[in-house]
Amino acid sequence: MKKYLFYTIIIVFVSSAFAKAYSQETLDTLKIPRKKYRATRIYDAPKIDGKPFEKQWEGVTTGANFVMVEPVNLQPERQNYRTEFKIAYDDEAVYVAGFMYDENPEEILRQFSQRDQINVQADLFSIWINTYNNGIDQTRFYATSANALGDARSTNGGEDFSFNVVFLSETSIDDNGWYVEMKIPYRTLRFPEVNVQDWSFNIFRRIRHLNEDYSYNPINITEGNVNQYDALLTGIEDIDPPLRLNLYPFVSTQTDWNKLQSETVFNAGMDIKYGINDAFTLDATLIPDFGQAAFDRVVLNLGPFEQVFGENRQFFIEGTELFRKGDIFFSRRIGQRPTQRGNLGLEQDETVVENPRSADLLNAIKVSGRTSKGLGIGVLNAITGPTDAIIEDSNTGDIREVRTEPLVNYNVLVLDQTYGNNSAVSLTNASTLRDGSFTDANATAIEVTHNNNQNTVRYFGRARMTNRFLSDDTSTGFSTSAVVQKITGNWRPRIEHYFADTTFDPNDLGQQFRNNYNNFSFELEYNRFLPQGIFNNWNIELDIDHNRAYNPGIHTGSRFNINPFFFTKERFAFGANFTYATESKDLFESRIDGLFTNYPARFFMGGFISSDYRKKLAIDANAGINERLNDEQLSYDFSISPRYRFSDKFLLVYRINWFKNDGRLSYVTLLNDGNGTRSIFSRRYDHSVENTLTGNLNLSNRLALNLTFRNFWQRSDFAEDLQELQASGDTAPSTFRLDEEDNPDRDFNVWNLDLSFRYRFAPGSEVSVLYRNRLNNVEQQAQLGFNDSFDNLLKEDFNHTISVRLSYFLDFNKALQVINKNA
Numbered sequence: 136m137k138k139y140l141f142y143t144i145i146i147v148f149v150s151s152a153f154a155k156a157y158s159q160e161t162l163d164t165l166k167i168p169r170k171k172y173r174a175t176r177i178y179d180a181p182k183i184d185g186k187p188f189e190k191q192w193e194g195v196t197t198g199a200n201f202v203m204v205e206p207v208n209l210q211p212e213r214q215n216y217r218t219e220f221k222i223a224y225d226d227e228a229v230y231v232a233g234f235m236y237d238e239n240p241e242e243i244l245r246q247f248s249q250r251d252q253i254n255v256q257a258d259l260f261s262i263w264i265n266t267y268n269n270g271i272d273q274t275r276f277y278a279t280s281a282n283a284l285g286d287a288r289s290t291n292g293g294e295d296f297s298f299n300v301v302f303l304s305e306t307s308i309d310d311n312g313w314y315v316e317m318k319i320p321y322r323t324l325r326f327p328e329v330n331v332q333d334w335s336f337n338i339f340r341r342i343r344h345l346n347e348d349y350s351y352n353p354i355n356i357t358e359g360n361v362n363q364y365d366a367l368l369t370g371i372e373d374i375d376p377p378l379r380l381n382l383y384p385f386v387s388t389q390t391d392w393n394k395l396q397s398e399t400v401f402n403a404g405m406d407i408k409y410g411i412n413d414a415f416t417l418d419a420t421l422i423p424d425f426g427q428a429a430f431d432r433v434v435l436n437l438g439p440f441e442q443v444f445g446e447n448r449q450f451f452i453e454g455t456e457l458f459r460k461g462d463i464f465f466s467r468r469i470g471q472r473p474t475q476r477g478n479l480g481l482e483q484d485e486t487v488v489e490n491p492r493s494a495d496l497l498n499a500i501k502v503s504g505r506t507s508k509g510l511g512i513g514v515l516n517a518i519t520g521p522t523d524a525i526i527e528d529s530n531t532g533d534i535r536e537v538r539t540e541p542l543v544n545y546n547v548l549v550l551d552q553t554y555g556n557n558s559a560v561s562l563t564n565a566s567t568l569r570d571g572s573f574t575d576a577n578a579t580a581i582e583v584t585h586n587n588n589q590n591t592v593r594y595f596g597r598a599r600m601t602n603r604f605l606s607d608d609t610s611t612g613f614s615t616s617a618v619v620q621k622i623t624g625n626w627r628p629r630i631e632h633y634f635a636d637t638t639f640d641p642n643d644l645g646q647q648f649r650n651n652y653n654n655f656s657f658e659l660e661y662n663r664f665l666p667q668g669i670f671n672n673w674n675i676e677l678d679i680d681h682n683r684a685y686n687p688g689i690h691t692g693s694r695f696n697i698n699p700f701f702f703t704k705e706r707f708a709f710g711a712n713f714t715y716a717t718e719s720k721d722l723f724e725s726r727i728d729g730l731f732t733n734y735p736a737r738f739f740m741g742g743f744i745s746s747d748y749r750k751k752l753a754i755d756a757n758a759g760i761n762e763r764l765n766d767e768q769l770s771y772d773f774s775i776s777p778r779y780r781f782s783d784k785f786l787l788v789y790r791i792n793w794f795k796n797d798g799r800l801s802y803v804t805l806l807n808d809g810n811g812t813r814s815i816f817s818r819r820y821d822h823s824v825e826n827t828l829t830g831n832l833n834l835s836n837r838l839a840l841n842l843t844f845r846n847f848w849q850r851s852d853f854a855e856d857l858q859e860l861q862a863s864g865d866t867a868p869s870t871f872r873l874d875e876e877d878n879p880d881r882d883f884n885v886w887n888l889d890l891s892f893r894y895r896f897a898p899g900s901e902v903s904v905l906y907r908n909r910l911n912n913v914e915q916q917a918q919l920g921f922n923d924s925f926d927n928l929l930k931e932d933f934n935h936t937i938s939v940r941l942s943y944f945l946d947f948n949k950a951l952q953v954i955n956k957n958a
Contacts, residue, residue, distance in 0.1 A: 170352045172198050172336070173370035174222040180230065183316045185282070185305035187221065187232035195221040195232070201340065204348040206671040206704070208356050208664060212349050218340045220262075220351070224371055228320045233260045233278075235340060236312040243313060244343045244749065245281040247784045247833035249893070251296045253277045253285045256749055256780065259341035260315045263289065263365070266326035268335040269509055270363045271553050274324055278304045278315045280343075281783065283836045286323075290456055291557060292360030297452035301381070301899035301944055322379045322948065327507045328413050331372050335365035343749065346671070346706055357664055358623040359590055363557060379410025380947035383899070387940040389426045393932045402426075406450070406942075415504030415512065420450045423496050426938045427891070427905045435849040435883035435913075437801065437819070439723040440648040443467070450499055457503050457513040457549050461563030461580025463599060464547050465646035469517045470496045473540035474573070476524070480537070484530045494519040494540050511551035511561075519543045521570070541570035545644055556586040567643040575604040576643035591623045601641050612639030612650065620658075629658040637686050649723060652691075653683040666704065673701040684722055684731075691731075692719030706747040712759070714739040724802050725814040725860050732816075733864035734800065735766040751780045755790075763798075767818070770796035788829045796821040803853060803879050806871055814860040815871055817879075823849035824921050837895040844888045848924055851881045852917030880917035884928040886910040899944025907936040 173196055181191040198220045201212040212218065215238040223230045235258065237243055246256040253259055258280035263273040275294065277285035282305065288298040300323035306315045326332060338351040352366035383406040390399040404422030411417055428447035436442040444467060446452050451466035458464050470493050479487065499517035506512075522540040527533070546568070551561035560583045567576045580599040586592070595618040603610040613636050620629035635650040662674040678696040683689065693716070700710035715738050720731040741759025755776040762769050776790035801819035805812055830842035857873070858866035873879070892904040912928045919927070 167353055167355055167364055170366040172196065172222065172351075172366055172368055174224050174229070174368060175370065176372075177223045177225055177230070180225055180227070180318075181223075181316065183303045183305050183318050185307035185314055185316050187234070187314055187316050191223070192221055192232055195223045197221055198338065198351055201338075201349040201351055202353040204339075204350050204354050204356065206347065206666050209353055216342060216345070216347075218338070218349060218351075220338050222368070224374065226374060227377075228318050229264075229371075231262050231276075231315070231317040231319065233315040233338070233340075234312065235260060235280075235314065237342070239344075240308060240310055240312055242344045243280050243308065245279075245308075245783050246780065246786070247281050247836060248279065248283045248831075249833060249836065249839050250283065250299075250895070251285040251287070252283060253279055255279070255281075255283075256343060257281045257283070258313065258343050259339070261339040262317070262319075263337045263339065263362075264319075264324065264368075265335045265362070265365050266324055266332070267505070267507055267509075268333050268365070268367070269553060270335075270365065270557060271509075271559075272505060273362050273365075274298075276302060276304070276317055276319055278306055278317065280306060280308065280313050281836065282306045288454070288456065289362060292362050293456075295454075295456050297449070298454060301946070303898065320377075321374065322377050322381065322410070322946070325410070325414050325416070325504060326376060328376055332374065334368040334371060336368045337361075337365050346704070357625070357662075359557065376410070376413045377948050379408070379416065381408040381899075382945040382947065383407070383942055384945065385424065385940060385942035387424050387426060387938065389936065389938040391934065391936050393934050395932070411502065411504075414506050415502055416454070417500060417502045418450070418454060419498070419500040421498055423448075423450060423499065424940065425496075426936075427903060427940060429843070430845075430887045430889065430907070430909070432845065432847070433885055433911075434823075434847060435851060435881055437851060437881070439726060439802070443646060454501065454503055455515075457511050457551060458501075458515055458547050458563075460549050460551055460561040461582050461597065461599065463563055463565045463578040463580050463641045463645040464515075465644065468567075468642075468644050468646070469499070469545050470494050470519050473522045475537070475539040479524055479526060479539075481526065482528075485526050485528055487524060488527050488534070489525040490539070491522040491524070494522050494543065505551075505553075509553035511549070511553070513547070513549035513551075515545075515547040517545045519545075538571075541573045543570070544568040547644070556588065556590045558585045559583070565641070565644045572606060574606075574643070577602045577604075578641045578643075578645055586622070591621060593620050593622045594618070595620075599639070599641065601639055603640060603643065610638050610640070612636055614639045614650070625662050625664070627660045627662065629660070631656040631658070634685065651685050651722060653685045653688070655681045669703050671702050671704050673699070675699045684720070687729075689720060689731075691722065693717045706749060708745040709743065711742040712739065720864055726802055726805060727812060727814050730814060730860060730862070731864045732800065732860060734763065736764045738762055738764065748778070753778050767798035768796070768800070769798065770794070784833050786831045790825075790827045792823075792825040794821070794823045800858075800866065801853070803857065804873070804877065806859075815869060816858045816860055816866050817856065818854040820852045820854075821849065823847070839893050841891045841893070842889070846886050846925075847884070848921055849881070849883045850917050850919065850924070851879075851883075853879045878915045880915055882912075882914040882916050882919050882924050884910075884912045884924050886928060897944065900942060902941045903939070905936070905938045907938075908933050910934070
C-alpha cells in the first residue's frame with residue numbers, strides 16, 4: 136500500500152509541475168521594464184589596476200541610471216552618488232569597469248577583509264551574470280572599496296560563497312569616488328557554444344556610509360527574487376568556451392603533540408576542476424587533506440538525538456547547492472564516526488588500544504551543471520576506507536581487531552528541471568553501499584516548486600522514500616511535505632504540512648533528528664518594505680503549529696508564536712519573540728519506542744538588539760526566559776557580543792552566552808529487570824557558559840592573521856529522587872537507586888584555540904599556517920562552579936597541532952600557451 140501511495144504522489148507532483156509550458160517571460164510577469172546593454176569587443180586588453188581611464192575603455196558604451204533597491208525601493212539614484220559601468224570582452228575574458236561617484240569620498244568606508252568577506256564596513260560593487268538568461272542562476276563577482284574580492288553562485292536569490300574561481304579585481308579611489316576593474320576569464324563561466332550569446336546581468340552597488348543599495352536594472356523587493364530582475368546583455372559574439380581544466384596541487388605537513396607523544400605526517404594531493412562541456416564541471420579531490428578545517432563546536436549532549444556539526448571541508452562546501460535538493464544528503468556522513476565504534480564487545484580484562492574516531496576519505500568526485508534547457512544534473516561519489524579497533528587482553532597480551540566501519544561507497548544523483556516562472560521539479564537519489572554484512576541504504580526524493588503565472592503564489596511539494604537493507608529484512612519509510620504561500624505584497628500567508636512514518640530514516644547519508652510526525656502549520660507575515668517614520672523596514676510574523684504523531688495518531692503539542700522585527704534608519708535592529716506552547720507529548724525522551732513523556736504548557740519571551748556596525752564599537756545582545764506552567768522547570772539565557780574595529784585592518788569580537796535551565800524532567804537511564812524495560816527519569820539542573828573570541832588582522836587583502844578561541848562549560852546535576860515513566864506519560868516515584876559509577880551528573884569543559892596565517896601570493900594560490908591547541912575534560916560531578924571546573928581543565932594535557940599547507944593554481948590553458956610559445 137505504501138509503495139502505491141508513494142508512486143501516486145510522484146505522478147501527481149510531476150503532472151502538476153509540467154502543466155505549464157516553459158516560459159522565459161520572467162520580467163514580463165513581474166511588470167518591470169528590462170534594460171538592455173550591448174557589450175563591446177576589444178582587441179587590446181586593459182591593464183587591471185583599478186583605474187579604468189585607459190584608451191581601451193574609451194569606445195565602450197557607458198551604462199548608467201541606477202535605481203535604489205533599499206531603503207526606498209525603486210527610487211532613482213542621487214546624481215552626486217551616481218554609478219556608471221562599462222563591459223567589454225575579447226577572446227579570453229569579460230572586462231568590467233565600475234565608476235562609483237561619491238561627493239564625500241572621505242566618508243567611503245574601507246574595512247580590509249579577505250576573499251568572500253564582503254559584508255564588512257566597506258562599499259561594494261558587483262556584477263551578476265546569467266549566461267543562460269533563465270531568471271534563476273547567476274554567477275556573482277564582488278569587489279569592495281578596500282580592494283577585497285569575492286565570488287558566489289546564486290540560485291533564486293540565495294548565495295553560495297563556497298564557489299571559488301580565479302578572476303582579477305583591483306580598485307582605486309580619488310576625490311570623485313572609487314573605481315573597480317575586473318577581468319572575468321571565460322573559464323570561470325559556463326555558457327553554450329553558440330555564435331551569439333544570450334546572456335543577462337545586473338550591476339549592484341552598496342554605499343555603506345549612506346546605508347543605500349542600488350542596481351542597474353530595477354529590483355522590486357516586494358515580488359519574486361532578485362535573480363528575476365536581470366537586464367539583457369547583448370553583443371557578446373563569436374567566443375569559444377575554453378578548455379576549463381584547472382589544477383590545484385598542494386603539499387602539507389602536520390605535527391601533533393602533547394606531553395606523552397608526537398607525530399608528524401606529510402601529505403601531497405590535488406584538487407581538479409574540469410569543464411566536461413559548456414554546462415558541466417567535474418570536481419575531484421585526490422588524497423584529500425582537511426587538516427586545517429575549522430574545529431567543531433562541541434557541547435554536552437544529554438538529549439535523545441545526535442549532535443550535528445556544519446560542514447567545514449571545502450570540497451563538500453563548494454558547488455553543492457544542487458545536491459541539497461530533496462533534503463536527503465548531509466555531507467558530514469562521509470568520513471563520519473564509525474557506526475560500530477561503540478559496539479566492540481569487550482570481554483573481561485580486555486582494553487582498547489586504538490579506536491579511530493572517523494573513517495578516512497580516500498577520494499571524492501562530483502559532476503554538476505545545467506543545460507541550456509534548464510536541466511540541472513549532479514553526480515557525487517565518495518569512498519571512505521575501512522576502520523578497525525585494536526583490542527588487547529591485559530592478561531595474555533593477545534591482540535584482536537574489530538571492524539567498526541567497512542569500505543563505504545557514497546553516491547548522490549540529482550536531476551533538476553527548471554521551467555516557467557522560477558519553477559522547478561527535481562529527482563534525487565542517495566545510496567550508501569557498505570562492504571560485507573554492514574547495512575546498505577537508499578533514499579529517493581522528488582521535489583516540486585511551482586509558481587503561478589502571476590508569480591504571486593508558490594506551491595511546494597516533496598515526497599521521500601528510504602530503504603535500509605538489514606541482514607534479515609528491508610525497512611522502508613516515507614515522508615511528505617507540502618507548502619502553499621503568497622510570495623508578493625505586504626501580507627504573506629503560508630500553509631504547511633509535514634509527514635513522516637515511523638520507519639522513515641535517511642540518516643545513512645542524510646540527516647533528520649526524528650520521524651513519526653504529522654504536523655500542520657499556518658504562518659502570516661506582514662512586511663513593511665519602505666521607510667516609515669524612524670524605520671527603514673519592519674515586519675511581524677504570526678505562527679500557529681499543530682503537531683501530531685503518525686503512530687499512535689495523538690496530538691503531541693501546539694504552538695503559537697509572534698515575532699516582531701524592526702530596523703531603523705540608523706541601522707539599529709531589534710526584535711522579540713513571544714511563544715505559548717500547549718501541553719505536549721515527547722515521543723523520544725524515554726528512549727523506548729511508543730512510550731511518550733508528558734510536559735506541561737510553557738511560555739517563552741525573548742528579545743534581541745543589534746547596533747550599527749558602521750561604528751567602531753557595536754553590540755549584539757539577546758535574552759530570553761522560558762517557563763513551564765504549573766511546573767518547576769524554569770530556564771533563562773543571556774548573551775552579549777561587543778565588537779570593536781580598532782582600524783580598517785583589525786577587528787575583535789567577543790561573545791559570552793550564559794544559560795540556566797532548572798528542573799527539567801529528563802531521562803536518566805533504562806532499567807531492565809523481570810518487569811521489562813523501564814525508563815528512569817529525574818529533574819535535571821543545567822548551567823552553561825560559553826566564551827568566544829575572534830580576531831582578524833588583515834595586513835592586506837591577501838595577507839591575514841586570524842584568531843578563533845572558544846571555551847564551553849556545562850554542569851548538569853540530576854536530582855537524587857528518581858522517577859519511573861508510566862504508560863500514561865506521567866512519572867511516579869521510583870525505589871531504584873544508581874550506583875556511584877552510574878552517576879549521571881556531569882561537569883563538561885572544552886577549550887579550542889586556532890591561530891592561522893594565510894597569504895594569497897598569486898591568484899588562486901596561497902600558503903597557510905595553522906597553530907591549534909585543545910583541551911577537554913568530563914567529570915562525574917556537578918558541585919563545581921565555572922572557576923573550579925576551568926582550573927581542572929587547565930590541569931589536563933594540552934594537545935597541540937601545527938599545520939603548513941601550500942596550494943598552487945595551475946591554469947591548463949595558460950600552460951599550453953607557454954608550451955606552444957616555447958615550442
